[in-house]
Amino acid sequence: MKMNLATAIASITIALVGVQAHAAPAGASAPSQGYDNAIARPESRAEVEADLALWKRAGLDKLEQGESGPDIYSAEYREAYANYLRMRRGPEYAAEVAHQAQGE
16 A cells, blocks of 8 residues: 555656646746846956946945945935936946956
8 A cells, every 4th residue: 555655646646747848949048037137148357347337336335324224215325326226227337347348
């Protein structure tokens, strides 16, 4: 009886795994949730340092509050973050990357 129960459980488990394996078409991947560009290629050291420099230039480093983190709902944080995003998406980022690359 125990052997039959174990065989039945194993058969059900294998069947369920097989059903899930066929649920997604071959080559399908999980949704990226907007991070496609982030995983396309690793950032260079100059890019990482440029990003940090812009973060600091926007004043976001001064808004940290220890382990609790910054008050992301405050007007001051939102303004600083908007300024960071503007610089990150603008010519300031490319200029800072070039500056950081020269320092390597």
